[in-house]
Amino acid sequence: MVKTLLDYNASVVTPITNGVAIPVPISPAGVQIAGTSVYIDPAVPTHFPNKVELKATIGVNVTLDTPNILVRIWRAGHEIFYARAEYEDFFNDDGIISLHMVDINAPAGVQNYQLIVENQDANSTAVVVGPVIFSAMAIGG
Numbered sequence: 406m407v408k409t410l411l412d413y414n415a416s417v418v419t420p421i422t423n424g425v426a427i428p429v430p431i432s433p434a435g436v437q438i439a440g441t442s443v444y445i446d447p448a449v450p451t452h453f454p455n456k457v458e459l460k461a462t463i464g465v466n467v468t469l470d471t472p473n474i475l476v477r478i479w480r481a482g483h484e485i486f487y488a489r490a491e492y493e494d495f496f497n498d499d500g501i502i503s504l505h506m507v508d509i510n511a512p513a514g515v516q517n518y519q520l521i522v523e524n525q526d527a528n529s530t531a532v533v534v535g536p537v538i539f540s541a542m543a544i545g546g
Contacts, residue, residue, distance in 0.1 A: 407451075409449065412443040412542075414441045414541050416440060417537075418537035418539075419536055420535070422464050422534055423534050425535050429465070429474060429531040431523070431527050434523060435521040436521065438533050439537050439539035440539070441517075441539050441540060442515055443457055443511075443516050444514070444543075445511060451545035452545045453513070454509075455543055456507050457507070457516065457518075457542065457544075458505070458506075458541070458544065459505070459507070459508060460506075460538075460539070460540050461503070461504050461539045462502070463476065463501070463503075463520075463522065463537055465492065465499070465500050465532065466531065467492045467499075467500070468498075468530045468531060468532060469494060469529050470528055470529035471526060472492060473489055473490075474492070474523075474525075475487060475523050476490065476502060476520070477520075477523075480516055480517065480518050480519075481512075486504075490502045494529075499534075501536075516543075518541055
């Protein structure tokens with residue numbers, strides 16, 4: 406079956422390490438570090454079924470102990486993805502979190518996605534330092 410590129414968008418907060426310094430808050434607080442959106446046009450015959458491929462790259466620096474960094478993706482106020490990465494201050498205090506997620510059959514219209522991070526270990530600290538890149542590609546058919 407032929408696939409149709411419906412829309413593409415990307416948010417490049419910073420393409421480099423040390424381009425930002427966003428503290429990762431302790432759970433249950435979280436902080437949005439990037440957002441992106443795609444438009445799924447209902448007038449396009451191939452708009453359903455669809456898949457929205459979401460990709461993110463997040464550079465982090467561990468400043469104390471062993472944070473458990475939870476990465477969440479939200480669409481329209483609802484969590485659609487989460488994953489956790491753990492880093493050790495003594496062994497790998499700088500790291501890159503890379504993720505790829507597919508949102509299957511997103512509703513027609515504008516779909517806004519939020520990339521959120523939080524730290525699940527209250528005895529540790531981490532900072533998002535970059536790169537921070539978040540992209541969405543909507544494919545129909």
